[in-house]
Amino acid sequence: MRRGRSYWSQEDRERHQRRSYYYEGPHTSHSSSGGQTREEVVTPPVPEHAAAGSPMAMSVDFKTYVDQACRAAEEFVNIYYETMDKRRRALTRLYLDKATLIWNGNAVSGLDALNNFFDTLPSSEFQVNMLDCQPVHEQATQSQTTVLVVTSGTVKFDGNKQHYFNQNFLLTAQSTPNNTVWKIASDCFRFQDWSSS
Amino acid sequence: MSLPSGHTMGHNDQVAQRRARCSDIYQRRLSSRSEKVSPGMHSSSHQQQDGEAAMHGAHMDSSVRYTPYAISPYNRKGSFRKQDQTHVNMEREQKPPERRMEGNMPDGTLGSWFKITVPFGIKYNEKWLLNLIRKECSVPFIPVEFHYENMHASFFVENASIAYALKNVSGKISDEDNEKISIFVSPAGIPHFAQKELKSEKVEQIKLAMNQQCDVSQEALDIQGLPFYPDMMTRNTKMASNPGKCMAASLHVHEENIPTVMSAEGMDKWKGIEPGEKGAERSPVCTTFLDNSSNINSILELFPKLLCLDGQQSPRPTLCGTEAHKMLPTCKGSFFGSEMLKNLVLQFLQQYYLIYDSGDRQGLLSAYHDEACFSLSIPFNPEDSAPSSLCKYFKDSRNIKILKDPYLKGELLKHTKRDIVDSLSALPKTQHDLSSFLVDMWCQTEWMLCFSVNGVFKEVEGQSQGSVLAFTRTFITTPGSSSSLCIVNDKLFVRDTSHQGTQSALFTLVPTAFSSVPAFSQEQQKMLPS
Numbered sequence: 001m002r003r004g005r006s007y008w009s010q011e012d013r014e015r016h017q018r019r020s021y022y023y024e025g026p027h028t029s030h031s032s033s034g035g036q037t038r039e040e041v042v043t044p045p046v047p048e049h050a051a052a053g054s055p056m057a058m059s060v061d062f063k064t065y066v067d068q069a070c071r072a073a074e075e076f077v078n079i080y081y082e083t084m085d086k087r088r089r090a091l092t093r094l095y096l097d098k099a100t101l102i103w104n105g106n107a108v109s110g111l112d113a114l115n116n117f118f119d120t121l122p123s124s125e126f127q128v129n130m131l132d133c134q135p136v137h138e139q140a141t142q143s144q145t146t147v148l149v150v151t152s153g154t155v156k157f158d159g160n161k162q163h164y165f166n167q168n169f170l171l172t173a174q175s176t177p178n179n180t181v182w183k184i185a186s187d188c189f190r191f192q193d194w195s196s197s
Numbered sequence: 198m199s200l201p202s203g204h205t206m207g208h209n210d211q212v213a214q215r216r217a218r219c220s221d222i223y224q225r226r227l228s229s230r231s232e233k234v235s236p237g238m239h240s241s242s243h244q245q246q247d248g249e250a251a252m253h254g255a256h257m258d259s260s261v262r263y264t265p266y267a268i269s270p271y272n273r274k275g276s277f278r279k280q281d282q283t284h285v286n287m288e289r290e291q292k293p294p295e296r297r298m299e300g301n302m303p304d305g306t307l308g309s310w311f312k313i314t315v316p317f318g319i320k321y322n323e324k325w326l327l328n329l330i331r332k333e334c335s336v337p338f339i340p341v342e343f344h345y346e347n348m349h350a351s352f353f354v355e356n357a358s359i360a361y362a363l364k365n366v367s368g369k370i371s372d373e374d375n376e377k378i379s380i381f382v383s384p385a386g387i388p389h390f391a392q393k394e395l396k397s398e399k400v401e402q403i404k405l406a407m408n409q410q411c412d413v414s415q416e417a418l419d420i421q422g423l424p425f426y427p428d429m430m431t432r433n434t435k436m437a438s439n440p441g442k443c444m445a446a447s448l449h450v451h452e453e454n455i456p457t458v459m460s461a462e463g464m465d466k467w468k469g470i471e472p473g474e475k476g477a478e479r480s481p482v483c484t485t486f487l488d489n490s491s492n493i494n495s496i497l498e499l500f501p502k503l504l505c506l507d508g509q510q511s512p513r514p515t516l517c518g519t520e521a522h523k524m525l526p527t528c529k530g531s532f533f534g535s536e537m538l539k540n541l542v543l544q545f546l547q548q549y550y551l552i553y554d555s556g557d558r559q560g561l562l563s564a565y566h567d568e569a570c571f572s573l574s575i576p577f578n579p580e581d582s583a584p585s586s587l588c589k590y591f592k593d594s595r596n597i598k599i600l601k602d603p604y605l606k607g608e609l610l611k612h613t614k615r616d617i618v619d620s621l622s623a624l625p626k627t628q629h630d631l632s633s634f635l636v637d638m639w640c641q642t643e644w645m646l647c648f649s650v651n652g653v654f655k656e657v658e659g660q661s662q663g664s665v666l667a668f669t670r671t672f673i674t675t676p677g678s679s680s681s682l683c684i685v686n687d688k689l690f691v692r693d694t695s696h697q698g699t700q701s702a703l704f705t706l707v708p709t710a711f712s713s714v715p716a717f718s719q720e721q722q723k724m725l726p727s
Contacts, residue, residue, distance in 0.1 A: 062568075066610060070597055077598075102639040106531030106601055122523040130690070131598040134570045134610060137685035140645035140675050150671060150688050152576055166669045166690060168649055170640055188639035188649055190527065192667070192692070 039083050039093045041076045042180040043068065045175060053149065056173075065135035069147040070184050072171060073133035077151055083125040084118075091118050095182055096172065099188040122158040129153040145173035146185070152192075164192035310353050311360035312385040313340070314558050315378060316552055318350025319679065326350060329370050330380070336362040346683060350546055353385060368559060378554070379560035531636045538638060542648055545674070545682045546636070550629045555655075558622045564683045566675070567613035571621070572610045573689040586656070586664040586693050589625050617687065625661070629654040646682065647673045653694065667694050 076094075083091050092114045095101075101108040101117065108117045129152050136146040149169040156162045168188040175182045311575045318326060323343050331337070340352035340357045354360055355532040360382045367380035533539035572595045595609035611617045633652040640647035649671045656664050669690045677683035 002562065062612060063607060066607060067603075068640055070606060074597065100639065102532050102637045103526060105532050105637065107532060108527050119525075120523055120526075122525065129216055129600065130574050130596045132574055132688065132690075133576050133596050133597065134572060134674055134686050134688060135673075137566060137568060137570070139566065140647075140673055140685050142644055148673060148688060148692065150574070152574070152690060152692075153668075158523070160525055164692075166649075166651070168639065168671050168688075170647065186640035186647065188637050188671075190593065190635075190651060190669070191648070192651075192669075 020197055039079065039087065039090045040114070041072065041079055041094065041171070042179050043071050043075060043182065045178065045180055062135075065145075068145075069133045069135040072147050072173075072180075073149045074132060076149060076171060076182055077128060077131050081128055085124050088121075094187050095187070096183045099184050099186060101189070103187075103189045104191060111115070121158065124158070125156045127154045141172075145175075145180075146173045147173075147182070158188055166190050166192055309357055310355050310385040311357065312383050313352055313354060313360065313363050314346075314381040314383070315350040316381065316548065317348050317563055317681075319345045320347050321350060321372065321378075325348070326378075327352075328380075329378070330363065330366055333366045334362050335365070335371050338363065342595070348679070364372060368557060377559055379555075381551075381555055389670060399679055427707050441451050531634075533638045538641065538646065541680070541682065542636060542638060542646070545672075546634065546650060547631065550631060553621070554626075554628050558618055561621065562614055562618050564682075564684055565617055565687075566683050567614055568612065569614055569617055569685050569687065570610060570612055571617040571687040571689070573624075573691065576692045586615070586661045586666060587691060589659070589661070590691050593620065593624075599665055625656050626658045627654045628657050644675055645673060646675075647671070667692050 015055050015171040018070050051149055064110075080091075080094060083094065092111055095111060095114055099111070099114065101114060103117070130150075132150045134148045136148050140146075148169070149171055151167045151169075153165065154162055167190075168186075169184050170186040171182045172185045174183060215568070258381050315321070315326065327340055327343070336359055338354050338356075340354065343350070344353040345351075354363065364381055364382045368377050370378045372378055533542065547559070549564060552558065573593050574596050575590050575591060575594045593609060597606060600606055600609075611620045630653050635651040636648055637651075638646070638648040649669060651669050652669070653665050655665065656662055660727075671686070671688040672682075672684055673686035674682035674684050
């Protein structure tokens with residue numbers, strides 16, 4: 001039930017135009033501005049997020065969330081896998097303190113454990129072939145802006161054969177007045193063919 | 198299943214209504230467990246008369262007659278699974294539709310029972326539901342042993358034409374929220390209440406015979422072409438003798454041998470929380486529901502892979518690691534946060550795929566939030582030419598790595614439950630292999646449960662009929678009413694299995710994991726990994 005939402009309201013159109021100069025493209029975070037490190041996933045600020053069910057919620061329409069989710073996802077995926085392959089030690093900067101990872105059925109929880117885990121993983125070469133994302137409904141997140149990101153492709157860990165993989169992330173937005181920083185709240189990784197030799 | 202947000206009723210009214218509904222449901226669940234025989238049941242001879250009377254009044258041809266050339270399953274060798282598949286295929290070619298639903302008795306007569314199921318029927322009052330069905334049904338019928346089972350309502354009828362007429366009612370009736378009500382029909386062998394004819398010694402003989410035949414098959418249970426009957430997935434595949442009576446005895450045996458319950462752990466928020474009622478007051482039905490041991494065990498039987506792999510390590514660690522400097526962690530089976538959540542998720546999946554594979558996906562409307570999202574993808578491999586088995590999914594595939602058109606990006610993300618269910622209904626018809634499911638529960642908060650399912654399914658119609666595809670499906674759910682889950686996000690990824698070798702390669706890890714698992718005897722229960 002769309003309840004009369006339009007796709008592009010006048011407000012949103014104006015807001016979008018104001019921000020287009022700010023968003024430079026997928027590698028924004030690689031140009032250091034405002035003290036960002038290379039391992040941060042940053043997008044323009046999140047639209048005003050009103051409480052669920054209030055009249056204000058209607059003004060931020062679904063399309064905006066979808067667009068924002070796509071931008072975050074594309075940027076995120078580029079940075080994540082490059083960091084995983086080339087700057088493994090910095091990878092945990094992309095995770096929240098209490099983030100969890102389920103890696104082929106192994107549960108890893110909290111930054112310390114994640115650091116150990118990524119340290120013990122052999123070096124990797126990822127090739128992502130598929131990426132999709134969805135904005136997560138606010139009822140599940142209690143208005144904490146969250147995006148579901150799903151990827152698939154191949155990975156070769158040093159000393160092992162190549163595997164097809166599927167990975168799911170929940171990214172949450174941490175907003176500042178100037179931008180939004182996205183971090184991984186949860187991560188689920190599986191080889192597609194994990195049971196065959 | 199869950200009240201959408203922004204409902205116009207006042208909060209107190211909502212709570213009162215939900216409580217009333219819940220306490221009704223509580224009564225239904227309580228009474229369904231204690232009574233074995235419906236108090237309204239007539240003697241079997243009386244039923245037979247009614248059945249025949251109904252038939253004469255029926256609109257269809259009374260083409261119910263003995264068919265000497267139909268090959269009954271018990272006459273053929275080989276596994277039960279193969280027999281029935283061939284049998285059904287034959288029927289499809291030669292006989293009118295209602296024939297397909299007849300159970301076969303050894304002497305060829307057609308006194309056959311059918312189980313009629315209304316998914317999520319636990320929401321409905323028995324009288325109200327039956328009246329509603331009667332209004333729409335073209336023939337009169339006597340529902341026998343009406344009961345609630347998990348989330349569903351079921352009853353039996355003893356006639357193929359009646360069962361067929363009831364099947365036609367599916368989707369033509371709606372509840373008070375204007376949600377369509379679906380009806381599923383499957384052959385039922387002899388329900389236990391009608392087993393009085395079977396003497397107790399015969400039952401013992403059958404039990405013995407079953408135990409002897411209960412060796413575990415190495416192949417995935419092939420239920421393509423079988424009328425969908427969830428309990429059949431737990432039955433032994435090698436019932437060479439009388440399948441009708443065997444099934445009846447096995448229904449009986451199953452109930453006797455249910456082992457004692459494992460106590461549910463506390464994840465209090467998930468014991469039937471209502472949206473907006475964060476744990477302050479919980480309806481009693483939900484606690485009872487989740488402690489139901491027979492539910493838990495029948496579900497675990499549907500997912501044998503989870504029983505074997507859960508928490509266990511791979512028997513071949515060299516699969517994942519070699520003598521490199523760093524080894525890959527051992528790959529493990531399904532991951533669940535707790536026993537209680539595991540049962541919740543497994544029940545959800547069982548119900549979801551029951552409807553998804555039924556041929557009518559409109560029944561899924563009640564599983565989704567009003568504003569849910571859905572999208573699907575197939576793999577993009579630059580080197581591959583498009584695999585033919587995936588081509589039906591191609592036009593809906595959303596891959597934003599290569600898709601740059603903003604209009605399409607929006608279009609391919611389905612929003613609102615109506616759009617989602619319409620979109621799902623347009624996808625090819627499937628038969629999922631629940632025994633292949635591997636589940637990762639990877640995010641859990643007070644308001645959200647997020648899990649991914651990996652498994653395989655078969656296409657059951659069209660050009661690629663019989664081809665096996667693999668999938669990964671991620672569900673983000675919130676607590677719904679009556680301890681159900683409400684889907685807010687749904688992401689499906691479909692791929693073929695060709696690069697992984699044959700289908701059996703997916704299951705080599707634990708050879709017995711994917712087999713159809715018979716009803717567990719107490720001895721067998723002790724042998725299971727805890």
